[in-house]
Amino acid sequence: MPDIKGEQIVKYIRQIKAPNKKNTSSIPVRMNIILGVILVLFAMLVGQLAYLQIAYGGRFEAEVQKSDQKIVSTNVPRGVMYDSKGRILVGNQPNNAITYTKGISVSTSKIKEISDALSQYIDLSDEDPTKRDLADYYLGDPKNLAKMTNRVPRSKRYNADGDAEANSVVYPLIVEEVEQQNIKFTKRQKTAAMIFKKISGAYQLSTIYLKNKDLTDDELAKVGEHLDSLPGVGIGTDWSRSYPNGNSMRSIIGSVSSEKAGLPEDNLSYYLTQGYSRNDRVGTSYLEKEYESILKGSKTLSQVEVSANNEVEDNKVTYAGAKGSSLTLTIDSKYQKMAEDTLTRVYRQAQSDGTTQYSDGAYAVAMNSQTGAILAIAGVKHNPKTNKTVDDALGVINRSFVMGSVVKGATVAGGLLSGTITPANNTLPDTPIYLPATPVKKSVYPVGTFGSLTAPSALEVSSNIYMMQLTLRWVKANYVPNKYIAMPSTAFETLRKNFAQFGLGQKTGIDLPGEVGGITGRSFDENGNVLTGSVLDLSYGNYDAYTVIQLGQYVSTIANGGYKMKPYLVKTIGENANDGKTNYVYARTNPKPQSSIPWSESQYNVIKQGFYNVVHGSNGWGTAHSLADIKPEIAAKTGTAQSFYYDPDNPGNVTPPETITLSFVGYAPANKPEIAVAVVFPNLASGNTQHYNLDVARDLFTNYFKLYK
Structure with a gap:
């Protein structure tokens, strides 16, 4: 009797296992099918990529390297003022200038690189950089930035939750660390710091003057020789107001803002809607202000080519602009x-x-x-x-x-x-x-x-x-x-x-x-x-x-x-x-x-x-x-x-x-x-x-x- 029961139990177990074995064996089959499809699709993708690389690779590479073209405007000489007998009361003094046209998303390290290079050819010793200017310049080097960042206590760089603080919070602390080091800067580095400041403050695709006063022939020649290695840097002409009669009538004639001062804050929105740039010079008082729209002229338009790495490669004048109209006054x-x-x-x-x-x-x-x-x-x-x-x-x-x-x-x-x-x-x-x-x-x-x-x-x-x-x-x-x-x-x-x-x-x-x-x-x-x-x-x-x-x-x-x-x-x-x-x-x-x-x-x-x-x-x-x-x-x-x-x-x-x-x-x-x-x-x-x-x-x-x- 015991033997019979044992055979029955074994037989029963086999009957139970049989369908499970069948189901289990079907899983690898479906997986194999899916993997096969994936392999086929991947092979097709690789083939397509190979085809594109062989057939169109040159064209795509040219597209990547192709420069973008943008239009940049620059100012022209303001209109002259004459007295009733045709004598010049207010004129324009042309000055040779070193210019810079800022590209798109130029990195801080690139700005420092340009500043260091240009400081070898021009001198800005008549302009004194502040401690903050020198610190910004110093931190333009990524290595210096990393070193000084590490000097700031972690508790000040991260909040209680372990999240990094905003750059606006941390950067001033980094600047303080630089200032505390009392780093000695050379004359050339101070010039580089001023250049760094000017370029950093420029707007994208705007042209600024890096040096427009007392530019020597030697400086002009040296910069001209190295323009190929100074992306965005150029040689141009700036204009400043001249007064042949000295201070006579100056309070009537009025004044013009500097490039640094730019547009007056109280009328900023108005000037921007009129096509001005933020660093444009405008008449700020009296006749210069009253007749601004007439004296300003129409800007020079240049076609700027920006490379794939957002650097200005070329700058060609497409419209020379027109100098401002002149005023003849009733006064002798x-x-x-x-x-x-x-x-x-x-x-x-x-x-x-x-x-x-x-x-x-x-x-x-x-x-x-x-x-x-x-x-x-x-x-x-x-x-x-x-x-x-x-x-x-x-x-x-x-x-x-x-x-x-x-x-x-x-x-x-x-x-x-x-x-x-x-x-x-x-x-x-x-x-x-x-x-x-x-x-x-x-x-x-x-x-x-x-x-x-x-x-x-x-x-x-x-x-x-x-x-x-x-x-x-x-x-x-x-x-x-x-x-x-x-x-x-x-x-x-x-x-x-x-x-x-x-x-x-x-x-x-x-x-x-x-x-x-x-x-x-x-x-x-x-x-x-x-x-x-x-x-x-x-x-x-x-x-x-x-x-x-x-x-x-x-x-x-x-x-x-x-x-x-x-x-x-x-x-x-x-x-x-x-x-x-x-x-x-x-x-x-x-x-x-x-x-x-x-x-x-x-x-x-x-x-x-x-x-x-x-x-x-x-x-x-x-x-x-x-x-x-x-x-x-x-x-x-x-x-x-x-x-x-x-x-x-x-x-x-x-x-x-x-x-x-x-x-x-x-x-x-x-x-x-x-x-x-x-x-x-x-x-x-x-x-x-x-x-x-x-x-x-x-x-x-x-x-x-x-x-x-």
Whole structure:
């Protein structure tokens, strides 16, 4: 029995194992099939690669080695500025230069390699690298970088999770390690460090100047011999501004940014949208800025070939560009120099006389009264703290002063235009104004000197009383001496609207940036009541503040018969011929009247006669009779304003020192005006009896007619 059971068990086990054996044996078969397919596909791939290598290998290799072509732009010389007689005021000085056109993704080690090589041929010892510049250069070598990186503690290179810190965190620590080593750099290495800095800061496919000043012939020759081993380096020409007349008019001409400074940050987006590069030079002030789009020209375009390893291989000019257009100004440089010399000389005399303790300086402008063209513009800015003076011709358009009696011609005009007075009836009592709890408001001469005055006589003796009496009637004020005065709320508006007809208190629109409109005094007190006494002060020029260019426009309006002409400095825009002298004009500034005074000829003659009497009248109180000998004859109006010196370092001073401001406006010839002049000496010592304003005016007129008549 036992044997039978054992046979049955074995038989049963065999029956169970049989199907499993069958299933197991099928796995290797399927694996073999899959492996076979893979082998076949791999063999096909190898065959295809072999075919491509044999049939197209040369073509693919050429594609890999083929250079990419890019377009790079470079700047051209800026436009020249000429004076009205064709003399160069601002030119361009060509300078030989070593350039570098940066490739795409140039490695730091490659930059160092180029810097080291180039430092053997040029010297930049006039430029001092900083400690950071030297450290950056030193770390441009991968071996040095690795060595110094290892000096930084691991705890500072990796965070708590073991992740590497950002390069912006670690690199400054590496730089510190370099600086602590006090490595001694040779003169050549310092030059290499400066080159390294300049190249590192350049943008991809931009051309920069590595050396553009004091480049010697020897340096130029050596670099030229080794250009093949200096990828991206080239020889070119840079242009810098030159000023044949020295500092004359520099504050009007303005300045141009350096390549290092590049585009101004405050207008960066604007310039970039106009096609500028970040390191382009642009006009940053005054005429250079105002006419930037004209002066800049169109850039040179070059086709740059970049190799497979991102190095610049070749640089070919495809468009030579066009230099900037030139500007011809309305100013004659000879007359301008005379005006500057006169203003400086007279102001020095004022300093010598001890009258400039609180003075702001002195300013003057001469204009063509018929067209608005600026003939000369000069300024001296004085610092009362240091007693130093600097050129400040721009103060003519951006500094405001209370000018005094020079504006009385506009007051008389307002009285005539409003019908308050007429050419046939313009006599008013010369009676001072008495207001409650207020000092008497009168003229400079003693009370009672005149019982009454006509308008021309009032201008001749510069009567404050006449202007106040006229204003009371003009604005229809209710006045009882020593009791009260009442004026309509529109009194200030009436006077200021009249002054604005002549350009007083408004921007003239001159073609220079930075002009201001003047300073307007308060019209109402804290309770909303009109400041009646200040209305009277405004009538004779002792309240609102104006610029000197506004005075020039005002007196020109009177001189030419009533046309408020827009002042301008640029006469023509043109293109220089190859001889550098001929100027092809394609734009010309035409005289532009901004408005006109609606007076009749008889009304105008009242003011004209008054201005003539100021110089040529017979009244002993005439204010400019000392100028009567000038030929041809001039007509004018002087001014003396009460002013105060406000110390910017002591704004809380409730009793600032009292000063006076001397001013002058005039034109010549008196019968047929062609030149108008405005002068101001603000904040001179109170009690000054000198006539610095007249001294400057005399020279401005006499020098003009010496030059042109």
